[in-house]
Amino acid sequence: MNLIENTFALSTKLLKEDLHRARERKSVEGFLNTNHNGRPSVIDYHIEYEEEGTYLVVAFGIESQRILLSEEELTFGTRSYLVCACGNRVNALYLNKGVFACRNCQKLRYQSTTINRTSKHGQFLYQQSQILKLMSLRESISHIFYKSQYTKKFNRYLDLCGRAGLTSEISDAKELINAINQS
Numbered sequence: 001m002n003l004i005e006n007t008f009a010l011s012t013k014l015l016k017e018d019l020h021r022a023r024e025r026k027s028v029e030g031f032l033n034t035n036h037n038g039r040p041s042v043i044d045y046h047i048e049y050e051e052e053g054t055y056l057v058v059a060f061g062i063e064s065q066r067i068l069l070s071e072e073e074l075t076f077g078t079r080s081y082l083v084c085a086c087g088n089r090v091n092a093l094y095l096n097k098g099v100f101a102c103r104n105c106q107k108l109r110y111q112s113t114t115i116n117r118t119s120k121h122g123q124f125l126y127q128q129s130q131i132l133k134l135m136s137l138r139e140s141i142s143h144i145f146y147k148s149q150y151t152k153k154f155n156r157y158l159d160l161c162g163r164a165g166l167t168s169e170i171s172d173a174k175e176l177i178n179a180i181n182q183s
Helices: 016-024 120-140 152-164 167-182
Strands: 009-011 029-036 039-050 055-058 064-074 075-083 092-096 100-101
Touching: 016 029, 016 039, 016 075, 064 100, 120 152, 152 167
Parallel strands: none
Antiparallel strands: 009 092, 029 039, 039 055, 055 064, 064 075, 092 100
């Protein structure tokens, strides 16, 4: 069974600056380092402009793959999407068997959907999985304070801790912010 967490994702977030340059029709090329099947790999890419659309050309292994780029105008700017071969506009295409495609085409599942949460063992495994994800999220938050208040990211982390039942983390955070505000 293939899991999203174990698969390399070519995402609009990863290519944000290059997609911005592509909207301005500038020259774009680069590479990404990744692990594929346990081995270090390099993915080369560049942008091609044609009458029918703009394409992200990804070279991985022997063959290259052309991925259509789509844009949508929003009130605050333009958002780019990757278009899968099935026609879905997505934010990420996943590398599986040497081909980039959306998670539906690749038949990828999230790890949390493989756990039977109705059994005692499943409940324990699910809770441990959530705790590991929260630990990873907490490590990624570099600043927890702004103007003597918690940042939005840290408040979101605390909200997720509450949903996971980690009340001690929330009470420790409340004690800390109270101590800071009292001094």
